[in-house]
Amino acid sequence: MEKYYKEDFGYNAAKKKVKEIKGFYVHLLVYLFVNVAIVAVAAYQNGDWHALNDIWTYSTAFFWGIGLFAHWLAVFGPNNLFGKDWEERKVKELMEKDKKRNWE
Known part of the structure; x- marks a missing residue:
């Protein structure tokens, strides 16, 4: 049952992200x-x-461009810079470094 919940949650999150991206392009x-x-x-x-x-x-164009940049940042920026994926990669990187130190 939990597997289906995670899949539905992933689908809904992906659908929300696609809607945000489409909104930015519009x-x-x-x-x-x-x-x-x-x-x-x-x-x-x-x-x-x-x-x-x-x-x-x-x-x-200049002032609206500032707003457009903020919109881009909201859709693409933070997730790529310091989002959940970044946190997971950083944790794995630190764990790998710690593992190498313990082996040496």
């Missing part, structure tokens, strides 16, 4: 679409590409 696509549209509208309104030197044209 966020990324919306970010790209909106910011390209802002640059295109700025260029069209002023009739030339010199408007692209205006800092306000890029302020949305």
